[in-house]
Amino acid sequence: MGKRTVEGRTDGDAQYRISRRHFLISTGALIAASACSTTPPQPATQNLPEGTVKLTAWTIGPDAPSYYRRDNLVAAGETLGKAVAAKSPKTSIQVDATFESGGQWGDYLQKFTLAAEAKTSPDIILAGHENFAPWVGPGYIVPLDDLIKKYQNEGDIKDVIPTLWTAMKLKGKTYGVPQDTEARPMYYRKDLLAKMGWSKDKIDGLPDAVKKGEFAWPDFVATAKEAISKGIVGPGMGWYSRPSKGADIYMFYYQNGGETQDSATAKLVIVKDALQKHFQVHADAVVNDKIMTKTIYGMDAGKEWHPTVTDGKVLFYNAGTWTWKDWQATYKVAEQALWENVGFMLIPAAQRGGKPVTVSHPLAYAVTSNAKDQDLAFRLIANATTPELNSKHSVTSAHLAVLTTQKDDPTYKQDKFLLATQYMLDYTKFIPNHAKFGVYDDVLYRFLGAVEQGQFTPAQAVDSAVKELQGQLGDELIVR
C-alpha cells in the first residue's frame, strides 16, 4: 500500500500526480471561475414523509363557471405526485379540494375563520387579496416569501404579473399566490345605441373613445338620459350599477381621485372631495337625472338584476369580466348574441381628457398555519400556477391572465373576450389590504345607500360619513 495523496491515488500512479503548486493554482482558478459564472438554479429539495400526504383546500366561485379554482389544484396534485414519487417512491399525494358555487363571500370567510380557530382549517384557502389582512394578526395564514424563493422554479410562479404580487403583500410580506384577476367593465347595449341613431363605427369605437378620455362621465349621463327621453329604455334604466356590496363601488371614488390606503403608513385614507363627487355621481343618477332606478339598492341580483340586463332593457351596466361567462352559463344567453348586442368599456373618466378606471380583485391561494406540510401545500399551489391550467380557468370563467406567459398560451389566445379586455388591467386599481377595511367599507356603503335613497345630500353624507369613520377607526384613518 503506497502513501495516499490529495487526489487519493497511490504513489505508484505517478502519471496522475500533481505538485502542491499546481493543485493550489487549479483550485484557485476553479473558485474564481465559479464565482464569476451564473449558477443555474437547482431544484429545491425537501425531506418527504413516507406514505400518502393528504392536502386539503377550500375554494369558492361564487360564480358557477369558476370551478377550475378547485380542479386546477387537483390536476396539480398529479404533477406534484409524480415529482414527489420520483424523489421518494414511498410518498404519494392526495388532494381533497372543495368549490362553493352560488354561496356568499361573508359566510365562506366566516367558516374559514372559525375553522382556523378550531385548528380544522384546510391546508390551502382561496380568498380575495384583501381578506388576508385580518388573517395575518392571529396567524391563520403564513408568509410565503421563503417558499417562493425556495421553489421559484416549481410551476410557473416566476411568471406572475409583477403588479399582482403587490396586491398580495402586507407590511412587506407576501401571503398569497395570485389565482386569477379580472376587470370590472361598463357594459353597454349596442342594439339600443343603434336605435338611438349611433352609427356602427361610433358604437364599436366607444371603448377607444373612453380609453382616450374623449367620452367622459358627462357624456355617459347625457347618453343615458337621451335613451330614456327617446323611450329606448324605461325610466331609471339608463344605468344599472352593482346592486349589492362589492369592490365595484370604489370605481366611482377612484374615478374622482379617491385613495383608500396610504402607501407610507398602510393606514386607510378617505379623500373628502373625491367622496363627495362619488356620492354626487350616484345622487345625480338616482335622484336628479333619474337614469338609475331607486330600487337598485338591494335589488335581487339573480332574480331581477341579471334577468333585466340580459333581456336588453338597460343601456349601461357594471359587472365583472366573469359575468360574460355567467350570462351564458346561468342566464342562457348565447355567446353570439352577446357579441352582437353587448359591448364593454372602462368606466369613463370624470371629465374629458381624464383617465378612465376599473377595479380588479385578484383572488389568491394562501397556505394556512394549519397545514401539516407547508412546503408541499405551497408546491401544490405552484404546480397549479401554469399557463395551461390558469388559461383553462380564464376561458371557462372569463377571468384575466395572472401570468405573463398566458398571452401566448394557445387556449388563452383563442378567447377573444379575454384578449379584448386584457388592456383594462393597465387602468386598474385595487381595494386596500387592511384589517379594518370591512368597517370602512360598511360605513361607505351604508352612506351610499342613504344618498341613493335621498336620505342625505352628498355634502351631508360626506360630513357624516367622515365623522362616523373617525369614530369607528380612530388612528387607523387619514382624512385628506
Place this chain on the structure above:
Amino acid sequence: MARTQAIALPRERRTAAWWRTNATALLFMGPAIVLVLVFLLAPVVITFVMSLTDLATSTGLSNWQWIGFENYARMFRSQFWLVILGNTLMYVAIVLAFNVIVGLGIALLSVHMEAKAGGVFRSLWLLPRISPSVVYALMWTWAAASPPFGMLNYIVAPLGLEPRFWLQSDPWLIVILINGFVGASFGMLIFTSAISAIPQDLFRAAQVDGASALQIIRRITLPLIKWPILFVLVYQTMSLFASYEYIYLTTNGGPGLYATETWSLWAFHTALSNYYGNLDFAYGAAMAAILVLLGLGISVVLLRVFRFEQLVAEPRVEVD
C-alpha cells in the same frame, strides 16, 4: 366565650333545619339550576367579559387584549346608536301589540266556532310558524320584489295602490307583517288553551245574567287569562329584542342608512357578518350586553305592571 357558644348553637341548628327542609327541593331543582347557570348565566357573563376586550378576526383567540370600556365608548361615538335604539323600541312595541292583539282575537274567534272549524282556522294561522324561517322570509322577499316581479303588487292592484318595491318604499310594514304573523300564532296557542280552561259555568252564569259578549270577554275572560297574557308579553318582548333573522333576510337593516336596523341586528352585523370577513366579536358583544340590560329593565317593568308576585302567590283555598 360561653356567650359566643350560646349564640352559635342555635345558628347551627337553624342551618341543619334549613337543609332538612330544602334538601329535597334543591335535589330536584339541581339539574335545572345547573342548566340555567351553564346555558343562561354563563353566556351573559362571557358576553360581558368579552366586551371588555378587542377580540376580532384580526386578533383571533391568541392575540387579543383588555381594552376596558372602549367598545362601549366606540358604540356611543357612533352617530346612529340612538336611531337604532329608536328602531328597536318601535319594532318591539308594534310587533308585540300585533302579536298579542291578533293572537287574542284569533283565540277568541276560534274557541267560539264549531270545534273542527276552529281547529282548521288555527292550523292556517300556524303555517308561518311551522314554515322554515328562511323559506318563509324568502317567500315574502319575492312577493314584495320591485315591479314587475313582486306578487304583492298584483294582489293590491284592485285597491288602487301603485306598484312599488315594498321592501324599499314600506320596509317597516313588511318587517312588522312578517314577524307579526309568526308571533300571533304563538299568542293564539297560549290564549286558546287558557280560554278553554276557564270553567264553562262562569260563561253560562254570565249569559243567564244577560251579559253581552263584550262584557263576558272584559269581565270574565280577560281577567282570568291575565297570567297567560303576562307570559306572552314578557316572552315575546324578550324574543323580539333578540330576534333579527327576518329583518336580516328581507331588508338587512336597510334601505339606506340603518332604516330598519335593530339593536340585535346591529350586534349580529358587527360580530358575525361582514362582507370582507372583518368580524368584530368584542364590539358586537358590547352591543349584546346593552341588549341584555335593556331586556332586563323592560321585564322588570312588565312584571311590576302585572303584579307578578300576586299572580304567583299561593292560591287561597276556601273550605266551607
